[in-house]
Amino acid sequence: MSLIELAPEVIAQVNQLMMSGFEIPAEKLLPSATLIGDLGLDSLDAVDMLVYIEETMGIKVEGERLATVKTLGDVYQLASESMAASAQNLSPVLDTATQTQASQQL
């Protein structure tokens, strides 16, 4: 995953949906927190997390990228990159099969 600078508003939005969508307490939302081990998410949650990110941030996220996401910091990175790509209208539209396949690798 190529690193780009994380915008504070992206971190805030991702944290907000982690709290509202998955009821994760704010104190657990550390960049190093693993989605499965530390935050208690699973493959179903991963699919829904992408839907929430797309809908709340108005962006498109590549489903295949989910396979590389392990930590909350990775989610920040993915959201930031997707936001940048969406701004340039470069991101492909997600399809559900790709989403699910990728999420099962989590």
Add this chain to the structure above:
Amino acid sequence: MKVFVTGMGALTSLGNDVETFFGALKRGESGVKTYPEWRQYKGLHSYLGAPVPEYDVMKIPRQVRRSMSRMSEMASLATYQALAHADLQPGEKLNSPRVLIIMGSTSGSPFTFEQYFKKLIERGGPEGQLSTSFFKVMNHSVAANVAASIDFNGALLAPSCACATSTQAMIVGWELIKAGLYDIVITGGADELHYMSTSIFDIVMAASRGYNDNPTESPRPFDDKRDGLVVSEGAGVLILESEKSVKARNARPLAEMKGGAYLCDGTHMSQSSAETMTKVMHEGLTRAGLTASDVDYVNAHATGTIHGDVEEAKAISKVFGEGMATSSLKGHLGHSLAACGAIEAIASIKMMEEGVLIPTRNLTTVAADCGPLRHIKEVTPAKVQTVLSNNFAFGGMNTCLLLSALN
């Protein structure tokens, strides 16, 4: 082998536990409200519903709750109540091959169906659908979600026959205990209020249209000014238990489930008939080893429809003769569809326990064609030994069950 009820739990339009809702029944309260926002739906004429009061979903773990619609949430909370009432704890002992969950709903979640198809049509495909949507609309959503909510990994069944669902579930549970296959059966049903459910009845002129501005005056079972039913929501769960299990764990039985019957009409999907209602009551009595003279009170299905109430009144008088004590709880609670049979069974057990008959709310003047019965019109002290409770459903499903007080 006798079958006992050892636990009960309920969320209803009149309260979110058994004692609260039965107290409201005794006070003659109504759970019916007007939904002015439903006026936006073209072709809908009934704007009445009876919602369940706000409840605490946080009692259900998030990873289980995420796949639940409102009906599964209510069923799970009612199950927690019923298990606690029966002094049963989720866990290893409940995960026995001798324990069965059997409960259902009319359909999957109408809210989720609406959200799913709205997005599907708007986006031209499945893009953006949540992973958990299917688990809210599958036909066994309530049963599967209840199982998950109590970490249950035993036998599971999910019958579905609309408004007779939970009655049928209880009777099948009774049959399977009698057959020696299970010792404990967690049974009941649930449904959630949505304008689509009301519209199903409204389309066939069976939903109340004339009381939109006076919600608590409808529905009016057996009354000469009745004009249709009011859809409600809720969940009712009962623990059925074999006599052997009750003795083995020194459980406290609340009532005996004597039996019941579920027969289809076989002729019409929506027009109920006194003839087939009569047949199911006779069959229920036979299977329970009882005769008509053993029954002290009939808890009628009577929803307040023009046709159904007349047919049921005819059938009750044909089976029991003139003067059978009869009432319907739909005037208080509305019609909670798949949940109503279990909720009414619970209320019937409470009536036997407290020695009181709950009247038919809004029954002011008995319609000329809804007799001859002893219609209960006010809270009436009575020693009730045995109750027959009816539930009938679209699709031509007729059911009745029999419960007896403990001596």
